[in-house]
Amino acid sequence: MFYDQAYHISLQEACELIEAEVILPTEQTFYAPGGPTTSKAIYKIWYTLAHPLGTMTRQPEMSAKFVQDKNGHILPYVHFSGGEMMLSEEILTLLRSRL
Secondary structure, three states: OOOOOOEEOOHHHHHHHHHOOOOOEEEEEEEOOOOOEEEEEEEOOOHHHOEEOEEEEEOOEEEEEEEEOOOOOEEEEEEEEOOEEEEOHHHHHHHHHOO
16 A cells, blocks of 8 residues: 555465565564564565555545654654545456455
8 A cells, every 4th residue: 555556466476476485575673652672574565566456536635643652752654544545346356256
């Protein structure tokens, strides 16, 4: 999901890309507001390997927000609200076939 675009990929397709080593793990460190950190391997799938989810019909609004932990650390982030997307016919057909 990007600001104005969204893509999808099946878990099966993602697993095949990982097994073929097209997608390699990246070590990422996560910082919690309380102070502790956690590291884990994540897989970043390029949007060029995924399929468009739909078309934006109304863009979301952005606002700046932050979380402040007990030690005074400030973690800024962008908050998205609103927005609207029309799902592609491809994904609607796929979802209907799973019912």
